[in-house]
Amino acid sequence: MVFENKFIQQRIEKAEFLRNAGINPYSNDSKRNTSIEKYIYVNSDIQEKENKRDERRHYTISGRIKLFRIMGKASFLQIEDESGVLQVYITRDNLPEGFYNDIFKKIIEVGDIVEVSGYPFITGKGELSLHTSEFKLLTKAIAPLPEKFHGVTDKEIRYRKRYLDLIMNSDVRKTFKIRSKVISLTRRFFEDKGFLEVETPMMHPIAGGANAKPFVTHHNALGIDRYLRIAPELYLKRLIVGGFEAVFEINRNFRNEGMDATHNPEFTSIEFYWAYKTYKDLIEITKEYFKYLFDHLNLPTILPYGEIEVNFKNFQEIPLIESLSSIGGVPSEIVYDKEKIVEFLKSKNLTVKPGLNLGQLQGELFDEFVEDKLIDPTFITEYPVEISPLARRSDENPEITERFELFIAGREIANAFSELNDPVDQLGRFQGQMAAKESGDDEAHEMDADFIEALSYGMAPTAGQGIGIDRLVMLLTNEHSIRDVLLFPAMKPIHNEEQNQEEEV
RNA sequence: GUCUCGUUAGCUCAGCUGGUAGAGCACGUCACUUUUAAUGAUGUGGCCGAUGGUUCGAAUCCAUCACGGGACACCA
Secondary structure, eight states: GGGGGGHHHHHHHHHHHHHHTOOOOTOOOOOOOOHHHHHHHHHTTTSSSSBBTTTTEEEEEEEEEEEEEETTTTTEEEEETEEEEEEEEEEGGGSOOEEEEEEOOIHOOOOOEEEEEEEEEEOOTTTTEEEEEEEEEEEOOOOOOOOOTTOOOHHHHHHHHHHHHHHHHHHHHHHHHHHHHHHHHHHHHHHTTTTTEOOOOOESSSSSSSSSSOOOEETTTTEEEEESSSSHHHHHHHHHOOOOOOSEEEEEEEEEOBBBTTOOHHHHHHEEOOOOEOOOHHHHHHHHHHHHHHHHTOOOEEEEEEEEEEEEOOEEEEEHHHHHHHTTTTOOGGGTTHHHHHHHHHHHTTTOOOOOOOHHHHHHHHHTTTTTOSSSOOEEEEOOOEEEEEEGGOOSSSSBEEEEEEEEEEEEEEEEEEEEEHHHHHHHHHHHHHHHHHHTTTSSOOOOOHHEEEEEEEOOEEEEEEEEHHHHHHHHHHSSSSSSSSSSOOOOOHHHHHHHHHHOO
């Protein structure tokens, strides 16, 4: 059972003791009238006051006890609320008769959530504090907090019990505040541009819009399986067909694949679609978007990321084929020759899957020799049509598409293209994907006949883009694991959790 | 999926070439009315990740498994 630990038992007894003394250990009678941040700001003038105090002021603050120093008849606490930490000074003689010795010293401890009232003063060591005249327990913590100096460092505990991580590591709160701001700013940026935020289904009859394995769930009333969406793309384009000219959706996608430092089964992206625009317009709006984020987050344009630095003022643009030789060092004479590419890859001791077409081989070259060298933001353009089943062909060269991916710090951050709106071409590409699926590629796209029908009514020329929010936040917060930018990352079940699930079946 | 490192008290960690468990914090008791990880004294607290094996004897050696970290492979 959860509460069999001796320390917890001891604290449950303390809560009982309080109840017997007529004190509610879980009072909701909070009278807080300021945050710690405001208290510190408003009382910053106390330093100049006579006696370094102002007994006419009176504040009530609340928060969790993080440090507890009893020195006989006086004590110092450090209390933390969401906004900050404040030192509180408490003496026996300023509290009701007996309270300090019988309740405060015996029952109150680190982890408890308390409320204190009093006046501001500066201690002998020069720290703005609160001189307490009233003290109340709001919430008794029956579980002891981790060690006060080292806190909790075990990543497994931090991810599984994020609440403990948040209590102990205030920097973690900063990361998630930035994440929240990024999402909020993204929403505002696109709204200000006239985009409409929409919500499309998360349960799809056909998992489309990306190359990925879906999760399957079951609809009992209909007796049919549904897929958790791997991308909202095909629904958002249906909306463009319907006459909306600028839409976006910020939400979760689900992919039934492996988990590692850059992959979580559910992840957040923004996808936006913009009628009467091309991928070139997307390059411009993307630059603008980054500038908007950096301005509003007050980030320096040269941002450290681990060992490297990324210059967010230095956006580059280069066609994929050109990048193979100019950045990847691949001999330019081989990049259109399947045999020679295979030979080249093998000469670098890389295993090459048999039966890849030219575009796929060019993609292999890019992944292998170019991607991790793209540090400053780089738009790689003109993707081969074979690896871009939803992108519009270039009018000049039908072998390539009007597409780009944005790479920063060696990672893909965004994927965008002028959308394919020729229904017959789209049908042909779906058929190609189905052939790939039959020959064993279980990540190939499925045929979506209704989507083809939608296109057959005519979709205005449209540009669309997806940006991975988790990876963007990683970049902006200098985090190197997606788990550090997800409040509750997916974790494998611990042993007895697994057993319980089997018992329920 | 492969390789590699880790898992010991609520937390942070010691524990050598095998001899049956340690520290600090926290908690209990005592002292202390301006401390800063307060201090001093003293005490309680362990299925040493799980299961097997080797051994007279395993936290320690071996095997398998589970979970986590890192690297590689695939994907966003």
